[in-house]
Amino acid sequence: MPMGEALLVVDVQRGFCPGGALAVADGDAVVPVANRVARAFGEVVLTQDWHPADHLSFASQHPPRRPFETIEMPYGPQTLWPDHCVMGSADAEFHPGLDIPHAGLVIRKGRRREVDSYSAFLEADRRTPTGLAGWLRERGVGRVVILGLATDFCVAWSALDARMMGFQAAVVEDGCRGIDLDGSVARAWAQMSSAGVMRLVSSAFG
Ligand code: VGL
Ligand code: ZN
Secondary structure (H helix, E strand, O other), X not given: OOOEEEEEEEOOEHHHOOOOOOOOOXXXXXXXXXHHHHOOOOOEEEEEEOXXXXXXXXXXXXXXXXXXXXXXXXXXXXXOEOOOOEOOXXXXXXXXXXXXXXXXXXXXXXXXXXXXXXXXXXXXXXXXXXXXXXXXXXXXXXXXXXXXXXXXXXXXXXXXXXXXXXXXXXXXXXXXXXXXXXXXXXXXHHHHHHOOOEEEOHHHHO
């Protein structure tokens, strides 16, 4: 049986687009790219960052800490963020321009107060699976193509975990935008490249 492919569309939500709580510069530019690339895939998975209002990745839970500082959590260092993508809020909705009606699965991650989850596969404790790997394997998917927000956090962690879990992985560069804290976008690309993540452009998909 030929190895199946799936497209993983990461966190294309209002919160990460201009006007959102954790806006990524030019974040909404990925929306038409996601829509176009998705047409080339029979199998598409969407992820949504989906936090309780008192999530421990929010700086507001750790006064006097400020957003973008780092603290130690039981599972390691954690960047602190502005309150964002609170479950059920407008900020957590998909970008209204996202048009992928044939998506088969939505993974909501970061739902537990104590543990962040950048990756679509594993929470930040590096132990708790989201179930995505099993879903993909059961459907014969061996290769994932990834795009979305943000390059240096949820996209990169998802791509690295895809490799760690035995999938081939590729990231569509022009389908991503980054937050870029102290060079984190360049570091993410270097890590992805050493892990064997391919770098693609969306024109490859028509
Ligand atoms: C993300 C920071 C916090 C992301 C999510 O989607 O890349 N970044 N939560
Ligand atoms: Zn988050």
